[in-house]
Amino acid sequence: MRSEAQKAADQKYREAHKHESVKWGTRLKTEEAAEYDELLQQHGMTRADFIRWAVDELKRR
Numbered sequence: 001m002r003s004e005a006q007k008a009a010d011q012k013y014r015e016a017h018k019h020e021s022v023k024w025g026t027r028l029k030t031e032e033a034a035e036y037d038e039l040l041q042q043h044g045m046t047r048a049d050f051i052r053w054a055v056d057e058l059k060r061r
Contacts, residue, residue, distance in 0.1 A: 024051075
C-alpha cells in the first residue's frame with residue numbers, strides 16, 4: 001500500500017506533467033485487437049509505435 005507521502009508525490013507528478021501527453025484511443029472488436037496485438041508483438045512494436053509508424057507512412061504519400 002502506498003503511503004500518504006507517496007500518494008502526494010504521485011499527485012504532484014501528475015499535475016506537473018498532465019499536459020505532456022493525451023490518451024488517444026478507439027474501440028475494436030476483441031478478435032481484431034488480439035490479431036493486431038499479436039502482429040505488433042511479432043514486429044516488436046507497441047500500439048503507440050505502430051500509430052507513429054503509420055502516421056510517418058501517411059506523411060510520405
